[in-house]
Amino acid sequence: MKVAFFSTCLIDQFRPSAGLAAIDVLERAGCTVDFDFGQTCCSQPAFNAGHVAEAKPVCQRTVDRLYAQLANGCEAIVCPSGSCTAMLEHAAGLLGSPEAREVAEKSFEFGSFLIDRLGHPDLGARWYGRVTWHDACHGLRDLGIHAQPRILLSRVHGLTLVEATKSSQCCGFGGTFSTDLPGISLAMADEKIDELETLNIDAVASADFSCLMHLEGRLRARGSTIGVIHLAELLASRDAPR
Amino acid sequence: MTHGGTGSIHNLSATEFHNHVQDALANVELRGALARGTSTVQNRRDAAAASVPEWEDLRTRAAALKAHTLQSLAENLELFEANAIARGAVVHWANTAEEARTIITSLANDAGGGVALKSKSMTSEEIGLNEALIESGITPIETDLGEWIVQLAGEAPSHIVAPALHKSREAIHRLFEEVFDRELPEDAEGLTEFARLELRRSFATANVGISGANFLIAETGSLLILENEGNIRMTTSMPRIHIAIVGIEKIIPRVEDLDVFLRLIGRSGTGQAITVYQSLITGTKRQPEDDGPEALHIVLLDNGRSELLRNETTAQTLACIRCGACLNTCPVYRQIGGHAYGSVYPGPIGAILTPLLVGHASARELPFASTLCGACRDVCPVKIDIPQVLLHLREEIVEHAADTPTSIEKRRAFKWWAWAMTSPRRYAFVGFVARCGAHLASRFRAVQSIGPLRGWTVGRHVPPSPPKSLRRLMRERERSQ
Numbered sequence: 001m002k003v004a005f006f007s008t009c010l011i012d013q014f015r016p017s018a019g020l021a022a023i024d025v026l027e028r029a030g031c032t033v034d035f036d037f038g039q040t041c042c043s044q045p046a047f048n049a050g051h052v053a054e055a056k057p058v059c060q061r062t063v064d065r066l067y068a069q070l071a072n073g074c075e076a077i078v079c080p081s082g083s084c085t086a087m088l089e090h091a092a093g094l095l096g097s098p099e100a101r102e103v104a105e106k107s108f109e110f111g112s113f114l115i116d117r118l119g120h121p122d123l124g125a126r127w128y129g130r131v132t133w134h135d136a137c138h139g140l141r142d143l144g145i146h147a148q149p150r151i152l153l154s155r156v157h158g159l160t161l162v163e164a165t166k167s168s169q170c171c172g173f174g175g176t177f178s179t180d181l182p183g184i185s186l187a188m189a190d191e192k193i194d195e196l197e198t199l200n201i202d203a204v205a206s207a208d209f210s211c212l213m214h215l216e217g218r219l220r221a222r223g224s225t226i227g228v229i230h231l232a233e234l235l236a237s238r239d240a241p242r
Numbered sequence: 243m244t245h246g247g248t249g250s251i252h253n254l255s256a257t258e259f260h261n262h263v264q265d266a267l268a269n270v271e272l273r274g275a276l277a278r279g280t281s282t283v284q285n286r287r288d289a290a291a292a293s294v295p296e297w298e299d300l301r302t303r304a305a306a307l308k309a310h311t312l313q314s315l316a317e318n319l320e321l322f323e324a325n326a327i328a329r330g331a332v333v334h335w336a337n338t339a340e341e342a343r344t345i346i347t348s349l350a351n352d353a354g355g356g357v358a359l360k361s362k363s364m365t366s367e368e369i370g371l372n373e374a375l376i377e378s379g380i381t382p383i384e385t386d387l388g389e390w391i392v393q394l395a396g397e398a399p400s401h402i403v404a405p406a407l408h409k410s411r412e413a414i415h416r417l418f419e420e421v422f423d424r425e426l427p428e429d430a431e432g433l434t435e436f437a438r439l440e441l442r443r444s445f446a447t448a449n450v451g452i453s454g455a456n457f458l459i460a461e462t463g464s465l466l467i468l469e470n471e472g473n474i475r476m477t478t479s480m481p482r483i484h485i486a487i488v489g490i491e492k493i494i495p496r497v498e499d500l501d502v503f504l505r506l507i508g509r510s511g512t513g514q515a516i517t518v519y520q521s522l523i524t525g526t527k528r529q530p531e532d533d534g535p536e537a538l539h540i541v542l543l544d545n546g547r548s549e550l551l552r553n554e555t556t557a558q559t560l561a562c563i564r565c566g567a568c569l570n571t572c573p574v575y576r577q578i579g580g581h582a583y584g585s586v587y588p589g590p591i592g593a594i595l596t597p598l599l600v601g602h603a604s605a606r607e608l609p610f611a612s613t614l615c616g617a618c619r620d621v622c623p624v625k626i627d628i629p630q631v632l633l634h635l636r637e638e639i640v641e642h643a644a645d646t647p648t649s650i651e652k653r654r655a656f657k658w659w660a661w662a663m664t665s666p667r668r669y670a671f672v673g674f675v676a677r678c679g680a681h682l683a684s685r686f687r688a689v690q691s692i693g694p695l696r697g698w699t700v701g702r703h704v705p706p707s708p709p710k711s712l713r714r715l716m717r718e719r720e721r722s723q
Contacts, residue, residue, distance in 0.1 A: 007712050009663075013673040014680075016712035023716075035716050040669040046656050048614060050636025054656040058663040141616035170573045174613025176652075179697025181260075181611065183267045186701040187577040188613075217702025 001118075002032040004069035006062075006079040006088070006107070008209070009041040011230075015209050021236035022080040022110050028236075029114060029121040034074050036065055044087040047094070049176045059091050067099040070106060076117060077107040080232050082139020082207050085109040089142065109139055111207050111231050115148040120155075127237040128158035129202035131229070134192070134215070135168040136208035149207060149231055156234055158242065162199050166192050173214040189218040196226055203227035205234055251368050252596045252605045254584030256646065259607040266578040275410040276579050283404070284570045286513025287621065294509070304502045305625035308561035311495055312551060318460045318493050319542065325463030329525025331538040336487075339369035339545050346371060346452065346485055347378040349539055353483040354449040355380050361467075361474040362386035363454030364402050364564060365487050365543060367586045368599075371452070382452070383444045385473035387437055394421050400580030402587060403511050403566035408579045441473070451477035451535070452485045456507070456563065457500065458493040458542075464524040465540070466500060468507065468517040475519055484523075484535040489543050491560035497522075503563060506623035511565035546599040555634045559594050561624040568618035568628065574611055583608060590618035594631040602639050609635035670711070677707035 003026060011019045023033050042062055046055035066077050066088070079085045085107050092104035108117060133153065139145040146168075153161050172178070172188025179185075193215070196204055203226060206212050212228040219226050254262065266272060291297050311318055323333045336342035350358050358375055360366065360382050372393075375382045384393045388405035392398065395417055399405030406414065415428050418436065426436055453474055455465040465486055467474050478484045494503065508514040527534040550556045569575050569589030580588035585596040585605065593612060597605040609632045618628045643649070662672040683689040683704040690699035698704065710718075 009669070009673070012712040013677055014708065016708050016710065016715050019712035020715060035713075037713055037717070038666040040663045040666060043663070046659060048633070048636075049652070049656070050609075050633070050638075050640035051653070051656040052637045053641070054653075054660040058660055061664055137613070137615040137617075141620060170613050170615035170617065172573070172613060174615070177610070177613050181263065182697050182700045183263060184574055184577050184611075185613075187267055187273075188573050191573070191577075214702065216705060217698065220703035220705065221701055 001030070001076070002034055002074050003113075004066060004074040004077045005033050005035050006039060006042070006066065006077055006084065007035075008079060008081045008084045010209050010213070011080055012039075014213065015230065018080055018209060018230035018232050021230070022078070022232035024236045025110075025114070025123055025232055026078060028123055029118050031078075031118075033078075034069055034072075036069060039065060042084040042087040042091070044083060045175050047087065047090070048174075052094070056094065059087075060095060063088070063091050063095060063097075063100050063103050066103045066107075070102060075106070076113065077103065078110055078113045079107060080110040080207070080230065081209060082109045082136045082143055082145055083210060086138040086142035109143055109145055109207055111152055112143065112145050112148045114235075115151055120151065122155070123152075123235050125156040125235050125237050126158055126239045126241060127156050127234050128239055128242055130160045130162055130200060131203050131205050131234070132162045132164045132196065132199055132201050133167055134164075134171065134204050134206040134208075134211055136206050136211045137170050139207050140168055145207065149205075152231065152235060153205070156237070158239070159234065162201055164192075164195050164199060166195050171211045171215055173210050175210075178214055185214070186218060189215055190222075193218060193222060193224065193226075197224065201226060203229045205229045205231055207231045251586040252584055252600050252608075254607070256607050256648070259582070259584060259611075262582040262584060263578050263611075266582040271410055271413065272408055272579055273577065275408055275413075276576055279404065279407045280570045280576045283512060283566075287510055287567055287570065290509035290513045290515065291621075294505070300502055300506055301623055301625050304506055304563075304623055305561065307494065307499055307502060308624050309558070311493060312491065312557060312560055315490065315493070315548070315551065318495060319458075319490055322458050322460040322463055322493060323542075325461065326525065326540055327463070329463055330528065331463065331525050331540050334539060334541045336541050336543045336545070339543075342369045342487060342541055342543050342545070343371060343374040345539075345541055346487065347374050347380065349483065349485055350375065350380050350450045350452075351378060357444060357448040358382045358450040358452055359444065359448040359477045359481060360384050360389070361451070361453040361469070361477040362389045362405065363452070363487060364399070364586060365454050365489050366452065367399060368545065369487070369543065371487070380450075383441075383448070385441055385444070385471075385477050386469075387434065387441075387471060387473075390437060390441065391417065394418075398581065398586070400588065401566060401569055402564055402589075402591070403569075408581065445476050445480055448481045450483045450485060451479075451481040452487065453478050455486050455488040455492060457503065458488055458540075459495075459497055459500070460493055461496045462524055464497070464522055467521045467523065468519070469521075470512075470514075470518045472519060475521060478521065478523060479534050482536045483539070484537070485539045485541065486523075487541045487543060489545075489547060491547055491562070503623075507563055507565050510567040510621065510623040550598050553634075555631060556594075556598055558626050559591075559598055559631055561626055562591055562595070563624060564591075565623055567621040567623065571617045571621045572612075573615065573617065574613065578611075583611070590628045591626075594628055594635060597635050597639075598631075602635060602643055606639050606643050609639065670713070673711060677711075680704050681707040
């Protein structure tokens with residue numbers, strides 16, 4: 001199956017390893033990945049901040065390019081971010097065109113694509129350590145992503161998945177919220193990290209790098225050694241067997 | 243802190259809001275009380291909802307009932323009025339908060355003035371009723387324990403269901419000892435017993451009892467009022483005159499419609515299958531009844547509500563049954579508490595209702611005090627899509643609210659952002675600059691307080707940036723293949 005890979009601006013610029021990992025996993029699962037070098041951003045930062053007039057042209061351009069990839073033989077759009085995938089779905093309402101609706105219908109978050117569309121492929125992943133899963137808000141509540149990453153992680157050899165009671169609580173990033181109301185943003189991160197520190201884990205994992213970036217920033221400021229890791233990085237991992 | 247200005251339900255400017263947020267975050271006792279209070283109620287609510295297999299079906303039905311009723315709001319209200327009058331009530335229509343205050347203070351004075359008993363009514367807070375009563379020489383006494391506590395403290399309620407949620411038991415103990423000038427037990431039972439005895443003294447002396455209502459029933463002209471303490475029973479049956487102030491959106495068509503709402507509201511608000519008392523009040527006593535008030539006055543309040551019906555997105559806000567579930571689940575509310583919002587209605591529902599009622603000019607900060615996480619939408623028993631309304635308000639405010647230095651700066655920043663994001667080369671350039679800036683910030687403290695980085699670095703580290711972007715790595719991969 002040929003798929004369009006929507007890398008997202010954050011992963012493209014600040015966590016390319018997660019992007020490479022996701023592409024590697026998709027190829028290992030039998031997909032041909034079509035990478036558009038002209039892609040930029042889903043427009044979520046502006047849209048969520050109420051700057052719809054600024055968001056629209058960016059959103060339109062992104063949807064146009066994704067639609068062109070669909071028209072050119074891609075059967076789906078795969079995106080390593082729950083929130084960006086949710087934004088592509090909101091784009092249908094924002095732009096109101098049949099093309100935008102088709103892009104919305106065919107967009108999938110990376111982990112749920114593997115489970116829901118490719119049917120649980122065996123990826124031969126190996127990662128040794130204890131990890132807890134953070135259910136990023138848009139992925140969880142807009143896209144219903146909950147079981148899929150847990151199924152995928154249960155198949156990673158050597159990985160111990162520890163559940164946090166606050167796994168589905170917002171990390172406090174919220175886009176411009178993180179810098180407009182930093183006190184609250186940090187307090188929300190602290191509430192989650194207070195629990196993380198009781199779990200004896202090596203890392204917290206998620207399908208959303210925005211959350212991980214925010215949590216990592218706070219973890220380091222608190223002197224914690226807990227790492228942050230993207231779902232794709234775990235699934236692409238081929239640590240040497242112990 | 244009381245809500246300033248009679249009839250204003252929001253009284254904070256942007257700077258004050260940010261200051262109040264800072265104060266709340268620094269208040270360790272408050273945050274402890276909030277964390278304990280909200281998590282206890284949230285857990286009870288979750289357990290109660292999980293125990294009802296048809297929970298989601300109930301929510302869908304409740305949402306549909308409210309939407310349908312709101313579509314013919316005027317007709318339903320007129321039917322209510324006719325039926326209420328037929329059973330001996332007097333119905334007053336108050337377009338504004340000021341009209342409602344005037345009506346109620348006149349009625350209370352006509353009844354002889356003196357003490358007016360009050361049962362908990364957020365609508366009465368909304369119109370600033372207590373201040374108006376005091377100004378006209380009447381003494382309002384709150385009979386709900388939480389409301390009585392905040393009244394003694396000279397504060398406003400901080401939660402729409404649990405007014406004193408922000409106070410720990412220790413704080414309440416200190417308050418009682420200070421106000422009544424004596425030593426009192428420290429345990430919850432002892433404090434409650436003391437409050438009960440104090441409140442009992444007031445019940446016998448009042449001419450007037452003022453309540454709200456949870457539901458108005460058009461079919462019978464009835465009020466339905468829910469409570470746990472029994473004070474509403476006292477307030478609405480012992481004094482000669484009962485005045486009820488109720489928002490027009492509280493109306494439902496038939497008695498049997500209560501079934502859906504009563505199964506949802508207790509569980510959503512406190513985790514109870516049903517509240518201890520439910521009072522269905524229809525008109526005044528008639529032969530051979532001899533208990534109860536001589537007169538029932540029902541004040542129907544608009545105060546900006548009907549304006550919300552114009553727009554499908556905002557109209558859903560009127561479905562709210564004031565259960566408080568959204569406050570209890572909100573991770574932002576849990577950190578700052580109700581007073582920081584500076585509004586009678588705090589939390590997620592307050593963040594949408596307040597700007598819609600008072601106009602976003604004076605409440606422009608509230609829709610942005612959210613990460614749009616959607617936890618509130620998940621627990622709302624009438625399925626209000628609060629994030630959708632928040633986004634609508636954000637767009638409205640960005641487009642129509644008066645400029646401030648911050649809003650001008652933001653608009654400029656997003657215009658630059660859009661310019662960068664509509665071209666892959668500009669995007670790559672801006673991304674490169676951002677990574678350089680972040681990398682410098684990760685190594686040099688001085689860089690951390692520059693412009694946009696300051697908001698981030700105030701409590702977070704900036705990790706070293708990756709040297710190459712994904713697209714650069716993909717180019718290289720392509721070339722090597």
